[in-house]
Amino acid sequence: MSSAPVTEPSMSSAAGFVAGVKAARTSVFSYVIIGTYISIGALGHDYGFSALWVALSTLLVWAGPAQVILITLLGTGAAPLEVAMAVGLSSMRLLPMVVALLPLLKTRQSRMHSLLLPAHFIAASMWMEALRLAPRIPSEGRVGFANGLGTAFISLAVLSGFVGFYLAQRLPPLFVAALLFLTPISFLVSAIRNARLLADRLALGIGLVAAPLLTIYNVNLDLLWTGLVGGTAAYAIHRMREATR
Amino acid sequence: MRSIHELWPYMLLILTGFLPNEVWRLLGVLASRGVEEESELIVWVRSVATAILAGVVVKIVIFAPGALASVPLAARLGAIGIGVAAYLGFRGSVFAGVATGCTALVIGALLLG
Numbered sequence: 001m002s003s004a005p006v007t008e009p010s011m012s013s014a015a016g017f018v019a020g021v022k023a024a025r026t027s028v029f030s031y032v033i034i035g036t037y038i039s040i041g042a043l044g045h046d047y048g049f050s051a052l053w054v055a056l057s058t059l060l061v062w063a064g065p066a067q068v069i070l071i072t073l074l075g076t077g078a079a080p081l082e083v084a085m086a087v088g089l090s091s092m093r094l095l096p097m098v099v100a101l102l103p104l105l106k107t108r109q110s111r112m113h114s115l116l117l118p119a120h121f122i123a124a125s126m127w128m129e130a131l132r133l134a135p136r137i138p139s140e141g142r143v144g145f146a147n148g149l150g151t152a153f154i155s156l157a158v159l160s161g162f163v164g165f166y167l168a169q170r171l172p173p174l175f176v177a178a179l180l181f182l183t184p185i186s187f188l189v190s191a192i193r194n195a196r197l198l199a200d201r202l203a204l205g206i207g208l209v210a211a212p213l214l215t216i217y218n219v220n221l222d223l224l225w226t227g228l229v230g231g232t233a234a235y236a237i238h239r240m241r242e243a244t245r
Numbered sequence: 246m247r248s249i250h251e252l253w254p255y256m257l258l259i260l261t262g263f264l265p266n267e268v269w270r271l272l273g274v275l276a277s278r279g280v281e282e283e284s285e286l287i288v289w290v291r292s293v294a295t296a297i298l299a300g301v302v303v304k305i306v307i308f309a310p311g312a313l314a315s316v317p318l319a320a321r322l323g324a325i326g327i328g329v330a331a332y333l334g335f336r337g338s339v340f341a342g343v344a345t346g347c348t349a350l351v352i353g354a355l356l357l358g
Contacts, residue, residue: 080260083262180312212307
C-alpha cells in the first residue's frame, strides 16, 4: 500500500540519504549547479588557480556568489583582509538560512554535532530544495535527506568545476555569461515558487526593490539592511493581516 | 621557501574563503537551538533570508561578475523579467523559467551588444 516514502511512518537516516540523492536527480538545481560550476571552474582557470584549488574551494566554501568573489578578488591581488570581509558580507544570508531550515530537519534526539554536516551543505540551492521537499520526508529521515541532497549537489559541483577548468579556453564568452546568469535567474524563480506565505512574497518583493536603492545611495552593509528591514517589514505586514482576519 | 610559496593559495582559501563563510553556518547552528519547527520565529527568519536572497539576485544582475558584465544591463534586466514571465506562463515550471531566461539573455546580448 505505502510504496512511497512520503506515507511511511518512519525512516532510517540511510533511507533518508538515498531519498536526498534521488531528489537531487530530479531537481532543476542539478542543472543549475552543473552550469554555474562550469563557469566557476573556467573563472578559476582564467585567474590562475589550480584545478585542485577550485575543487577545494567548492568543498570548503560551497556558496557560488562567495566563490566568485573569492576567485576574482584573490586573482586580482586584493588584500587578504579585504577579501575575507567581502566573502563574509556576501555569505551573511547563510545564518538566517540555517536557522530557518535546521528546526525542520532535526528531531528532539538530534545532537549538535550531527547538525554540522547538514549545516555545511546549506547554500541557496540546497536550502530552497530542502525547505520545499523535507516536509514530505518522515522527521527521523530528514537529516539523512539533507546530507544526501547536499552530497549529490556538492559532488556535481566539484565535477563540473573540473569540466569548466579544462574547457576554459574553449568556452565562448557569451556562453560563460549565460552560465553566470543561472545563479540569479534560478534563485529568483525558485524563491517565487517557494513563497507560499504572504511574508515570503513580500520579503521577495521588498528585497528586489530595496537592494538596488540601498546600493545606489551607497548604504554600507546593504544586504544586511535589505534582509533585516525588508524581512521584518514583510513579516510585520503578514502578522497584521493574520490578526485582522 | 618553495613549499610555503606553493601552499600560500591554500592558506588564503582557508583564511579568506572558508572561515569568513563557514562562521555564519556555525552561528546558525547555535542560534537554531531550541527553535521549534512550526514557530513564528521561523517565519520571520525565513523572511529575512528571502529578502537577502532577493538582494543577492539584484546585485548579481546589476553588478555582474566576469563575462556576464559584457552583456548590456538592459539585456540582463530584460532576461530576468522574461524568465519570471515564462515561469508563471508555464504553470510554475522552474526549468522553463531558467531556460527561457538564459536564452533571452543570449538573444538580448546578440541584439543589443
